[in-house]
Amino acid sequence: MPKPRKQLVSLEATPYYHCVSRCVRRAFLCGTDPEGRSFEHRRGWIEKLILDQSQIFCIDIAAYAVMSNHFHVILHVSQQRARSLTSLEVVQRWHQLYQGTLLSKKFERGEDLSASQQAILDERIDEWRERLMSISWFMRRLNETVARLANEEDQCTGHFWEGRFKSQALLDEKALAACMAYVDLNPVRAAMAKTPEESEHTSVKKRAQKAKETYSPNHPKQQAYGLLPFAGNPRQDMPEGIQMRLTDYLELVDWTGRQIRENKRGSISEAEPAIMDRLGIDAEHWLYITQNFESEFKGIVGAAHEVKSKLSQFWDDQRERRRAAGIAACKLRLS
Known part of the structure; x- marks a missing residue:
């Protein structure tokens, strides 16, 4: 039985959440259906709404990818910004x-x-x-707007989305990096694009395009507008942002994508990105989780010790904490 949303979101535990919404009735969000009708223009709806809403809500966008019948978005909730309004x-x-x-x-x-x-x-x-700092309200407005536009275009009524969006809490840097790579490589895995930078309506394409245009791609103020910036390696007085360099992340995504496309699981490139060593990531586990993130992990994702230490912030019931779904996968893949 699905868990209440309050048991899947705890801003005290983590500000990062991976959310997925899928269509019902075999509806097409984007792409071309079996009858040849194109819905590609709807990708623009989703991307624009995601980025526009992030400027209103106190929620940043770490990654997103719009697929044919679903979309992914990784949200970062800024409580400090909301409290200062x-x-x-x-x-x-x-x-x-x-x-x-x-x-x-x-x-x-x-x-x-x-x-x-x-x-x-x-x-x-x-x-x-x-x-304004609620992922439920963010996703609610986003999905309501898209459903209304799509139903008007399809000249029909009824549900467009599944009853609930899926939410996963990302507890640490490794879980965040793995989930972002999983989201950004969705079009490549689906054979919709040959490379991440050619993946239409994804955060990685937006980041890569901006990186090519600037002389200092790792500077937070010279990165893609509307996306949570990469703030660099952890240090004192660190600005708000993802704790790694943008160039490291782009190299990591490219390396991961090449391994997936060429079916070279466990084969480590001689030019392996430095971030792999910095995060302590095993290559074979990394390739597995970036292909199976949704199916492998449940509501809370992170190193096993992080999951255990923060369960009380999600669930009050002792039995629920003892049998937290997915903790075995976290122990095997992310510890």
């Missing part, structure tokens, strides 16, 4: 997503509110602030 900024952001209330519209226009009205609005603002 003023009341007016919260209202302005929320009004970009939904209509708001009469009181919030008056407040945005700078009109005076009575003490009781302000108290009511303050409660609503606190609620909206929480929603």
Whole structure:
């Protein structure tokens, strides 16, 4: 039985989550269906919505890939950013997503509110602030918008997506890197592209294009707009971002993609990226998990000791913690 969303998300444990939404009724999100009808333009819907919403929500995009009947997105929740927003900024952001209330519209226009009205609005603002850093609300609006557009185009009604999006918590750097490579290589594995940088509507293509255009690709301010930047190797006073260099990650994805396409499991290239050694990743395990991330791992992903230490932040029930699904895979593949 699916677990409640509150048991799959704990911002105290990790800010990183891998989310997947799949179509129902054999609907096509993008691509071409067996009857020859093309839905390729819908890729642009998804990509634009993902990137646009990240500018409104206090949620960054680490990776994404839009496939024919599903899409992947890795989200990074910034609690600090959400907590630092003023009341007016919260209202302005929320009004970009939904209509708001009469009181919030008056407040945005700078009109005076009575003490009781302000108290009511303050409660609503606190609620909206929480929603602006909620992956459930992020995915809800994204999926609702796409479903509405697709149903209008298909001239039909009913569910477009499965009942729930799938969510996986990524507890450590190794789990994050593996999941990002898994997402970015989806089109290559599906024979939709020959190389990662040719994979349409993916974060890796967006990152690679920007890297080619700049003289300092590893500088966070010179990386692709709208995506969580790579902040470099861990150090003091580190800026917000993914703790590795962009060039290391692109090299890692390219190396991994070449091994998958040429069916060379366990064969380590002489030019193996330095990040493999830095993360302590075994090549054979790495290739396996970057091909089987969804099927191999369940709701919480990371080194086994990380999973065990943070289970109480996800589940209150002692029995649930003792038999956490997927911990054996984490111990085998990520420890």
